[in-house]
Amino acid sequence: MHKNHPVYHSLISRLESLKDQYRRHPCETSRYRLVRQEQLIAQWVQTSESPN
Numbered sequence: 001m002h003k004n005h006p007v008y009h010s011l012i013s014r015l016e017s018l019k020d021q022y023r024r025h026p027c028e029t030s031r032y033r034l035v036r037q038e039q040l041i042a043q044w045v046q047t048s049e050s051p052n
Contacts, residue, residue: 005048007044007048008041008044008045008048011037011040011041011044012041014037015034015037015038015041018030018033018034018037019034021033021034022034
């Protein structure tokens with residue numbers, strides 16, 4: 001997995017935005033979005049590291 005990949009940067013940017021939202025307005029909805037984004041990143045990293 002390349003740390004400079006545009007998809008990775010996009011996912012991380014969204015994660016940081018969601019973390020900021022959760023800090024400002026902690027609620028179940030923002031927490032769910034944050035956890036879901038972390039799961040998407042983990043899935044993408046795992047998929048991008050698997051050999052084709």
